[in-house]
Amino acid sequence: xxxxxxxxxxxxxxxxxxxxxxxxxxxxxxxxxxxxxxxxxxxxxxxxxxxxxxxxxxxxxxxxxxxxxxxxxxxxxxxxxxxxxxxxxxxxxxxxxxxxxxxxxxxxxxxxxxxxxxxxxxxxxxxxxxxxxxxxxxxxxxxxxxxxxxxxxxxxxxxxxxxxxxxxxxxxxxxxxxxxxxxxxxxxxxxxxxxxxxxxxxxxxxxxxxxxxxxxxxxxxxxxxxxxxxxxxxxxxxxxxxxxxxxxxxxxxxxxxxxxxxxxxxxxxxxxxxxxxxxxxxxxxxxxxxxxxxxxxxxxxxxxxxxxxxxxxxxxxxxxxxxxxxxxxxxxxxxxxxxxxxxxxxxxxxxxxxxxxxxxxxxxxxxxxxxxxxxxxxxxxxxxxxxxxxxxxxxxxxxxxxxxxxxxxxxxxxxxxxxxxxxxxxxxxxxxxxxxxxxxxxxxxxxxxxxxxxxxxxxxxxxxxxxxxxxxxxxxxxxxxxxxxxxxxxxxxxxxxxxxxxxxxxxxxxxxxxxxxxxxxxxxxxxxxxxxxxxxxxxxxxxxxxxxxxxxxxxxxxxxxxxxxxxxxxxxxxxxxxxxxxxxxxxxxxxxxxxxxxxxxxxxxxxxxxxxxxxxxxxxxxxxxxxxxxxxxxxxxxxxxxxxxxxxxxxxxxxxxxxxxxxxxxxxxxxxxxxxxxxxxxxxxxxxxxxxxxxxxxxxxxxxxxxxxxxxxxxxxxxxxxxxxxxxxxxxxxxxxxxxxxxxxxxxxxxxxxxxxxxxxxxxxxxxxxxxxxxxxxxxxxxxxxxxxxxxxxxxxxxxxxxxxxxxxxxxxxxxxxxxxxxxxxxxxxxxxxxxxxxxxxxxxxxxxxxxxxxxxxxxxxxxxxxxxxxxxxxxxxxxxxxxxxxxxxxxxxxxxxxxxxxxxxxxxxxxxxxxxxxxxxxxxxxxxxxxxxxxxxxxxxxxxxxx
Numbered sequence: 001x002x003x004x005x006x007x008x009x010x011x012x013x014x015x016x017x018x019x020x021x022x023x024x025x026x027x028x029x030x031x032x033x034x035x036x037x038x039x040x041x042x043x044x045x046x047x048x049x050x051x052x053x054x055x056x057x058x059x060x061x062x063x064x065x066x067x068x069x070x071x072x073x074x075x076x077x078x079x080x081x082x083x084x085x086x087x088x089x090x091x092x093x094x095x096x097x098x099x100x101x102x103x104x105x106x107x108x109x110x111x112x113x114x115x116x117x118x119x120x121x122x123x124x125x126x127x128x129x130x131x132x133x134x135x136x137x138x139x140x141x142x143x144x145x146x147x148x149x150x151x152x153x154x155x156x157x158x159x160x161x162x163x164x165x166x167x168x169x170x171x172x173x174x175x176x177x178x179x180x181x182x183x184x185x186x187x188x189x190x191x192x193x194x195x196x197x198x199x200x201x202x203x204x205x206x207x208x209x210x211x212x213x214x215x216x217x218x219x220x221x222x223x224x225x226x227x228x229x230x231x232x233x234x235x236x237x238x239x240x241x242x243x244x245x246x247x248x249x250x251x252x253x254x255x256x257x258x259x260x261x262x263x264x265x266x267x268x269x270x271x272x273x274x275x276x277x278x279x280x281x282x283x284x285x286x287x288x289x290x291x292x293x294x295x296x297x298x299x300x301x302x303x304x305x306x307x308x309x310x311x312x313x314x315x316x317x318x319x320x321x322x323x324x325x326x327x328x329x330x331x332x333x334x335x336x337x338x339x340x341x342x343x344x345x346x347x348x349x350x351x352x353x354x355x356x357x358x359x360x361x362x363x364x365x366x367x368x369x370x371x372x373x374x375x376x377x378x379x380x381x382x383x384x385x386x387x388x389x390x391x392x393x394x395x396x397x398x399x400x401x402x403x404x405x406x407x408x409x410x411x412x413x414x415x416x417x418x419x420x421x422x423x424x425x426x427x428x429x430x431x432x433x434x435x436x437x438x439x440x441x442x443x444x445x446x447x448x449x450x451x452x453x454x455x456x457x458x459x460x461x462x463x464x465x466x467x468x469x470x471x472x473x474x475x476x477x478x479x480x481x482x483x484x485x486x487x488x489x490x491x492x493x494x495x496x497x498x499x500x501x502x503x504x505x506x507x508x509x510x511x512x513x514x515x516x517x518x519x520x521x522x523x524x525x526x527x528x529x530x531x532x533x534x535x536x537x538x539x540x541x542x543x544x545x546x547x548x549x550x551x552x553x554x555x556x557x558x559x560x561x562x563x564x565x566x567x568x569x570x571x572x573x574x575x576x577x578x579x580x581x582x583x584x585x586x587x588x589x590x591x592x593x594x595x596x597x598x599x600x601x602x603x604x605x606x607x608x609x610x611x612x613x614x615x616x617x618x619x620x621x622x623x624x625x626x627x628x629x630x631x632x633x634x635x636x637x638x639x640x641x642x643x644x645x646x647x648x649x650x651x652x653x654x655x656x657x658x659x660x661x662x663x664x665x666x667x668x669x670x671x672x673x674x675x676x677x678x679x680x681x682x683x684x685x686x687x688x689x690x691x692x693x694x695x696x697x698x699x700x701x702x703x704x705x706x707x708x709x710x711x712x713x714x715x716x717x718x719x720x721x722x723x724x725x726x727x728x729x730x731x732x733x734x735x736x737x738x739x740x741x742x743x744x745x746x747x748x749x750x751x752x753x754x755x756x757x758x759x760x761x762x763x764x765x766x767x768x769x770x771x772x773x774x775x776x777x778x779x780x781x782x783x784x785x786x787x788x789x790x791x792x793x794x795x796x797x798x799x800x801x802x803x804x805x806x807x808x809x810x811x812x813x814x815x816x817x818x819x820x821x822x823x824x825x826x827x828x829x830x831x832x833x834x835x836x837x838x839x840x841x842x843x844x845x846x847x848x849x850x851x852x853x854x855x856x857x858x859x860x861x862x863x864x865x866x867x868x869x870x871x872x873x874x875x876x877x878x879x880x881x882x883x884x885x886x887x888x889x890x891x892x893x894x895x896x897x898x899x900x901x902x903x904x905x906x907x908x909x910x911x912x913x914x915x916x917x918x919x920x921x922x923x924x925x926x927x928x929x930x931x932x933x934x935x936x937x938x939x940x941x942x943x944x945x946x947x948x
Contacts, residue, residue: 008055008061008120009055009062012062012063012064012120013055013064014092014094015051015085015094015095016049016052016053016055016064018048018087018092019048019051019052019086019094020046020047020048020050020051020089021036021045021046021086021087022043022044022051022072022083022084022085022113023035023040023043023083023084023086024040024041024043024080024083024111025040025081025082025083025084026039026079026080026081026082027039028082028098029082029084029093029096030096032086032091032093035084035093035096036084036088039082040076040084041074041076041077041080042073042075042080042109043072043073043075044069044071044072044073044111044113045088048087051067052064052066052118053066053067058117061120062119063117063120064117065117065118066116067115068115069113070110072110072111072112072113073110073111074106074107074109074110074111075107076105077105077106078104078105079103079104079105080099080102080104080111081098081099082096082097082099083096083097083116085118095118097118106181107182177439178213178214178223178439179212179213179439180209180212180225181209181210181211182206182208182209183198188248188249189208189210189244190222191222191224191416192220192221192418192420194246194249194419194421196244196245196249197244197246197248198243198244198245199234199236199241199242199243199244199245199397199399200226200228200232200241200242200399201232201233201234202235206227207227207228207242208224208226208242208244208399209225210222210223210224210225211225213441214438214440215437215438215439215440215442215520217435217437219434219436219437219438220417220418220419220420222417222419223415223416223437224244224399224415224416224417224419225414226242226399226400226413226414226415226416227242227400227411227413228240228242228400228402228411228413229411230405230409230410231405232405233405238405239402239404239405240401240403240404240409242400243398243399243400243401244397245292245395245397246395246396247292247294247395247397250395250396250421251294251395252358252394252395252423253393254358254360254394255358255359255360255364257356257366257423257425258357258394258422258423259353259354259356259421259423259425259427259429260291260353260356260421261351261352261354261418261433262352262398262416262417262419262420263349263351263417263418263433263436263437264344264349264350264352264414265349265350265414265415265416265417266288266306266344266346266412266414267347267413267415268346269346269410269411269413270410270411271410272286272306272410272412285305285401285403286305286306286307286402287303287304288305288306288398288399288400288414289303289352289396289398290302290303290397291356291394291395291397292395293384293385293393293394294393294394294395299323299385300323301322301323301356301358301383301394302320302321302322302354302356302367302383302384303320303321304318304319304352305318305319305320305321306318306319307319318343318344318371319338320339320369320376321337321338322339322367322384323337324337324384324385337379339367339376339377342371344371349417349436350371351370351371351429352371353370353371353427353429353430353433354369355369355427356368356394359384359386360386362382362384362385362386363381364381365379365380365381365383366379366380366383367379370430396421398419399416400414417434417436417437418433418436438518442471442520443470443520444517444518444520444521445469445516445522445523446469446470446523447514447515447523447524448467448468448469448525449525449526449527449528450465450525450526450528452464452465452495452527452528452529453465453529453530453531453532454531455534455535456506456507456531456532456533456534456611457502457534457611458501458531459502459564460499460501461496462496462497462502464487464495464496465494465495465527465529466495467489467495467514467525469516469523469525471518471520473491473493473516473518474491474517474518475517476489476490476493476514476515476516476517477489477514477517478495478513478514478515479514479515479524480512480513481510481511481513484501484504485498486498486501486504487501487512487529493514495512495527495529506531507531508531509528509530511527511528511529512526512528512529513526514526514527533612534563534611535562535563535612536610536612536613536614536615537561537562537563537565537609537610537615538561538562538563538615539559539561539606539615540560540561540617541617541618541619541620542557542558542559542560542617542619543620543622544556544557544587544620544621545557545621545623545624546589546622546623547623547624547625547626548597548599548624549594549626550593550594550597551589551594552589552591552593554588554589554594555588556579556588556619557586557587557619557621558584558586558587559587559617560585561585561615561617563610563615564610565608566583566609566610566611567608567609568581568583568585568606568607568609569581569607569609570605570607571605571616572604572605573602573604573605574604576593577590577592578590578593578596578597578602579593579602579621585606587604587619597623598623599624599625601621601622602620602622603618603619603620603621604618604620604621605618606618606619633673633674662718663714663715663901664705664707664714664715664716664903665701665705665707665715666708667705669702670701670715671699671700671903672697672698673695673697673698674693674696674697674698693922693923693939693940693941693942694923694924695921695922695923695924696923696941697903697920697921697922698918698919698947699715699904699919699920699921700904700917700918700919701713701714701715701904701906701917714903714904714905714906715903715904716902716905717901717902717903718771718901719899719900719901719926720734720771720773720899720900734896734897734898734899735898736854736898737854737856737889737891737892738853738854738860740851740852741851741852741853741854741927741928742849742851742927742928742930743848743850743851743852743900743924743925743931744924744925744926744931744934744938744939745847745902745921745923746845746846746847746848746938746939747787747845747848747919747921747922748842748844748919748922748941749789749840749842749918750842750918750919750920750947751842751918765788765905765906765917766787766789766906767789767902767903767904767905767919768900768903768921769783769785769787769900769901769902769905770783770784770785770786770852770898770899770901771784771898771900771901772784772889772894772895772897772898772899773896773897773899783901784888784889784890784898785888787848789840843944844871844872844944845870845871845922845941845944846868846869847868847870847934848866848867848868848869849866849878849931849932849935850865851863852864852865852888853888854888854889855889856888856890856891857887857891858886858887862885862886863884863885864882865882865883865884866880866881867879867935869935869936869938877936878935878936900924902924903919903921904917904918904919922939922941922942923938923939923941925939
């Protein structure tokens with residue numbers, strides 16, 4: 001019997017037109033269910049019509065050939081021996097056949113098949129006919145070869161070699177590593193017994209993974225990993241994300257208390273910094289966990305956002321927010337409230353715990369949060385969108401969520417463990433969280449024996465030394481050799497002297513058995529401590545300085561010595577009794593010295609004594625002549641009228657003076673200038689110093705202060721012809737393209753008198769900026785150069801960063817932003833701290849010299865050079881920190897004149913409530929005169945003790 005081509009092609013056309021998936025199976029599949037489920041190990045999917053060719057001639061019949069592919073996804077461990085072609089739209093089994101040879105597969109791998117053919121023959125054996133039709137299909141199927149491939153469009157952070165399989169990632173605890181299984185082919189997964197919907201880019205292989213070798217150490221079990229690259233878009237939400245969503249499986253009704261507990265590890269990597277640069281139309285963030293509303297088109301109740309500080313990797317800064325929308329209008333947000341922010345390190349587990357409740361009427365909401373057992377949020381009232389008829393129930397989402405696609409965001413990856421989302425009260429997790437997960441195969445610590453030495457006398461808490469061990473111990477203890485209790489050890493392995501040891505230790509040898517413990521067990525070692533007998537003090541000679549007039553009890557300086565002296569004395573050079581020394585080595589002026597000291601040099605022999613003897617050294621004291629008395633005069637006017645600003649004239653280089661206008665709030669502390677031999681204004685006071693500065697100004701800005709014209713927190717002197725002054729002062733000084741400009745000044749930040757810290761909590765503070773006079777004058781553009789100081793979000797100074805900009809097209813008319821140049825171009829990286837910033841300590845003077853040539857196209861030799869000099873930096877010598885050559889400035893089409901502004905400028909909201917920023921700036925010199933000599937020899941400034 002023979003069938004014509006058309007008859008055969010009708011059957012083969014089903015493969016061509018309907019097949020949209022090819023599965024690999026462990027056994028021969030004979031129907032749809034066994035193809036995609038019972039025996040399925042992995043699949044490759046596409047659109048109908050793309051997997052097989054149209055029917056074509058074959059010897060004795062007709063054939064349809066498959067396409068070759070290399071990016072099928074393995075979802076189940078097993079040995080693949082068969083293939084199956086299916087139609088998942090209409091749930092149809094179409095064809096199957098054996099593979100050329102079986103191959104072992106693991107979930108998370110990619111596989112590929114070579115091209116193969118399905119053939120139907122035109123002749124049939126009539127004797128094989130039965131009442132039911134043909135006994136078996138008279139067909140032949142090719143036997144494709146299967147290969148494991150590594151053809152990833154984007155490599156996972158875990159892929160360090162050209163293979164797929166189960167990559168590993170180092171994890172703290174016992175030296176073992178987690179093995180990760182990549183999750184494909186499902187719409188939901190189970191995490192610690194709860195089901196979650198997947199939201200991620202289905203075309204990636206790294207978006208969602210779970211650890212397969214978690215040890216039984218008391219953790220809840222599942223460790224889930226999320227990774228997102230730029231352009232990884234969830235097709236449902238249209239956002240860059242890899243998240244798990246409980247909304248389809250578990251929601252919390254309104255007016256119900258619920259609890260969320262988990263451990264989060266944000267993997268180290270490129271800086272997570274979406275605040276700069278800002279790209280128009282993009283909304284970028286990085287959210288690690290959000291409590292969501294279940295109503296259609298609704299938004300978040302509360303969430304945790306993360307950024308690395310100022311684009312510096314692994315300096316993680318978390319922020320907790322809540323959102324509240326107008327009832328009935330989800331497009332109208334009432335408030336976005338920031339409750340807390342702080343540091344969480346990347347690469348280590350951090351424990352989070354939340355207690356929350358959404359009320360129906362929006363008046364009795366609760367949000368409480370703890371991080372590592374410390375409460376950071378305790379809020380109640382109207383926090384979230386009211387539940388009645390608008391936002392619906394609440395559900396939990398966790399993973400890695402990054403906002404709109406694009407903008408070339410960095411790769412981000414995180415691991416979650418011990419996830420619990422429940423209405424059961426689990427507040428015990430706050431103080432007793434589940435242990436952090438560890439991989440199977442770790443080992444107990446191996447302690448390295450240590451030989452440590454100290455010298456008598458010792459004090460309570462004195463460090464003896466540190467013992468170390470392998471495999472990341474989590475705790476240390478002393479198990480033998482410490483019966484007298486002379487020593488203690490902390491969980492970092494640091495051994496210190498106790499109060500009993502401070503009074504009881506004698507010279508000799510002590511042998512301690514120390515034990516290190518991690519989740520896999522304990523190991524012991526020996527700390528052999530040699531306690532040496534006391535030795536007589538060795539005194540360090542000192543050069544000390546004071547200026548007349550002096551007062552009784554005035555501090556001169558402090559002497560130091562080895563051997564922990566118990567007493568000090570002056571043994572020579574003090575016949576007139578002008579000086580005294582106490583048992584801490586502090587030298588002060590006596591009453592006799594206050595009336596009798598004259599300018600000159602005094603040499604004192606001082607002696608330090610302890611139980612082992614005495615040692616002597618020299619204190620050389622220079623007494624300077626009486627200086628000039630400076631009165632502090634308030635400069636900002638009480639009303640700060642816009643068109644009648646306070647004006648100050650500063651003598652400048654080249655015989656030309658410059659008038660500066662005041663910008664700041666009307667507060668009485670905002671701006672003060674020091675004048676020689678003048679009485680201070682009310683509240684300003686006076687001080688005396690043996691120097692004559694070109695200028696000396698004190699600036700203070702507090703949280704509630706705002707410049708009435710810009711809304712910014714600032715206190716500045718403005719030396720430019722700004723559009724805001726219709727009748728500007730006559731001594732303004734601006735500079736044009738092609739001009740070599742020299743600038744020199746000194747700056748000193750002081751701790752806040754309010755909280756003792758710097759006071760700047762939002763990351764930055766500008767102390768000087770070379771600004772531009774825009775054309776037209778009604779539009780502002782960014783300063784082309786500024787000194788920006790960075791803080792560490794807890795009131796301390798991290799460092800200083802100069803920045804500069806240029807534009808070779810008009811940024812006011814072309815809708816293009818000015819280009820910001822690498823702020824460290826040509827600088828000395830050896831001097832920068834971990835944040836990549838130049839040292840900028842508070843409480844001491846910093847001297848800067850700048851030389852620049854404006855050249856916005858970079859074709860006329862434009863450059864910027866900056867030198868920095870301060871105590872304790874580069875041996876106290878000046879260091880060139882910027883040596884840039886290239887375009888700088890905006891050009892005459894945009895900028896009618898460049899001018900200098902200095903003071904304190906923190907933008908809007910740079911100071912948190914109850915804090916202040918205080919700075920002094922001295923000796924502002926600006927002009928065309930060469931200031932090379934100022935680099936090594938800056939002008940004198942008042943001692944910092946006079947500035948407080």
